Amino acid sequence: MPKxxxxxxxxxxxxxxxxxxxxxxxxxxxxxKECSITKPAIYYHFKxxxxxxxxxxxxxxTAIALKIKENTQMGTPTKRLENYIKTFGEFLIxxxxxxxxFAREIANGASSMPDECIEQLSRTIGQLISILNDGESAKTFxxxxxxxxxxxxxxxxxxxxxxQPLREKISQYMQNKATQAEPNFHNIIDALSQKIIKGLLC
Amino acid sequence: MPKxxxxxxxxxxxxxxxxxxxxxxxxxxxxxKECSITKPAIYYHFKxxxxxxxxxxxxxxTAIALKIKENTQMGTPTKRLENYIKTFGEFLIxxxxxxxxFAREIANGASSMPDECIEQLSRTIGQLISILNDGESAKTFxxxxxxxxxxxxxxxxxxxxxxQPLREKISQYMQNKATQAEPNFHNIIDALSQKIIKGLLC
DNA sequence: CCTTACTTACTAAACGGTAAGTAAATTATA
DNA sequence: TATAATTTACTTACCGTTTAGTAAGTAAGG
Numbered sequence: 296m297p298k299x300x301x302x303x304x305x306x307x308x309x310x311x312x313x314x315x316x317x318x319x320x321x322x323x324x325x326x327x328k329e330c331s332i333t334k335p336a337i338y339y340h341f342k343x344x345x346x347x348x349x350x351x352x353x354x355x356x357t358a359i360a361l362k363i364k365e366n367t368q369m370g371t372p373t374k375r376l377e378n379y380i381k382t383f384g385e386f387l388i389x390x391x392x393x394x395x396x397f398a399r400e401i402a403n404g405a406s407s408m409p410d411e412c413i414e415q416l417s418r419t420i421g422q423l424i425s426i427l428n429d430g431e432s433a434k435t436f437x438x439x440x441x442x443x444x445x446x447x448x449x450x451x452x453x454x455x456x457x458x459q460p461l462r463e464k465i466s467q468y469m470q471n472k473a474t475q476a477e478p479n480f481h482n483i484i485d486a487l488s489q490k491i492i493k494g495l496l497c
Numbered sequence: 498m499p500k501x502x503x504x505x506x507x508x509x510x511x512x513x514x515x516x517x518x519x520x521x522x523x524x525x526x527x528x529x530k531e532c533s534i535t536k537p538a539i540y541y542h543f544k545x546x547x548x549x550x551x552x553x554x555x556x557x558x559t560a561i562a563l564k565i566k567e568n569t570q571m572g573t574p575t576k577r578l579e580n581y582i583k584t585f586g587e588f589l590i591x592x593x594x595x596x597x598x599f600a601r602e603i604a605n606g607a608s609s610m611p612d613e614c615i616e617q618l619s620r621t622i623g624q625l626i627s628i629l630n631d632g633e634s635a636k637t638f639x640x641x642x643x644x645x646x647x648x649x650x651x652x653x654x655x656x657x658x659x660x661q662p663l664r665e666k667i668s669q670y671m672q673n674k675a676t677q678a679e680p681n682f683h684n685i686i687d688a689l690s691q692k693i694i695k696g697l698l699c
Numbered sequence: 700c701c702t703t704a705c706t707t708a709c710t711a712a713a714c715g716g717t718a719a720g721t722a723a724a725t726t727a728t729a
Numbered sequence: 730t731a732t733a734a735t736t737t738a739c740t741t742a743c744c745g746t747t748t749a750g751t752a753a754g755t756a757a758g759g
Binding site: 301332333335336339340 | 705
């Protein structure tokens with residue numbers, strides 16, 4: 296029996312809606328309905344819509360930053376980079392709302408991203424930079440712009456998730472091409488990891 | 498003296514706003530103001546907001562599909578793939594509004610993308626599939642999910658553009674790390690192209 | 700009796716879209 | 730060729746709905 300407070304319930308349904316519909320198309324009325332309460336009840340727990348949004352996204356950015364840090368401390372640069380990519384990918388699997396929220400934030404230039412999240416993101420990228428630098432020093436990696444590598448990892452994976460409906464629509468236009476079975480996301484993570492590491496090796 | 502019709506002027510300013518603010522936060526009133534006309538004048542030229550949006554995005558998708566086709570017909574699979582990536586990248590440079598619009602469409606699962614654009618996108622991906630297949634047959638490329646490669650190319654490049662404000666914010670949190678000069682976008686295209694091709698080679 | 704956790708009822712503003720009118724250009728007609 | 734009719738390209742004024750946010754009231758628990 297999950298003993299979840301009403302506040303957490305609101306956050307849960309808000310996350311679903313922000314992920315599915317985006318910030319603008321999410322209405323507090325709809326969230327309230329999902330929670331079987333009324334809209335002003337949300338205002339009892341949260342100052343306004345933007346604050347609710349923060350309550351939705353900040354924990355996710357904090358969690359991913361923590362996991363990345365935990366999983367990319369030890370081993371060779373290659374192994375650490377592999378773990379970086381896999382940790383991020385696995386996080387997207389266990390937090391299905393995150394891909395869409397993150398992809399929209401990037402598309403919007405992070406204009407509405409709370410500072411707290413940006414700080415967590417910097418930590419994550421700082422970790423990536425340290426891995427790339429170590430790999431460079433050890434002459435295993437070539438020198439590349441770290442932010443490009445970050446984008447290759449995170450936007451490829453998040454967009455692969457959000458673009459699933461697009462893939463389905465596109466495959467309808469591809470009658471001629473053989474419709475191969477869609478790889479599952481674990482395979483996509485592995486394939487991306489291999490491609491990026493191979494691309495970086497000296 | 499650029500002889501541009503009022504209709505084209507509306508499309509121009511609409512593109513600017515859709516790119517900068519997204520579909521929901523773009524108001525017809527604001528577009529009208531930019532054109533020095535009134536809102537109903539827009540309705541004289543376009544049925545509704547969605548139709549105006551189509552008029553903004555469809556030409557871009559058609560143009561990129563055409564350019565890709567033109568530039569990736571001849572040469573070795575490696576050269577064709579390089580051209581695919583570079584053509585896409587150069588298109589983003591000459592069409593600065595496109596990155597944000599495209600990135601948002603992907604983030605939204607292309608739910609509001611006109612069928613016409615999806616058809617153009619399918620053509621583009623069809624072209625990529627043919628390059629990858631040829632490379633596979635020639636034993637130069639390993640077999641990879643084409644859609645993953647497509648995402649690695651297009652979302653990395655579009656997001657690299659849209660994420661520029663984010664990069665600036667992040668660099669403020671990175672006092673300790675040396676702030677290396679930001680590579681220009683041509684270099685990013687080259688670097689991505691090399692990484693992807695290297696990752697795909699047998 | 701006071702705080703918690705709400706509900707009902709409401710306001711204000713924004714925004715997509717429309718109705719109706721009009722000046723200027725274009726075309727048809729006498 | 731002068732004039733009447735029509736179309737083009739708008740404007741002013743407005744409507745209806747949606748939605749964030751608020752004021753005020755209330756039932757339950759400590």
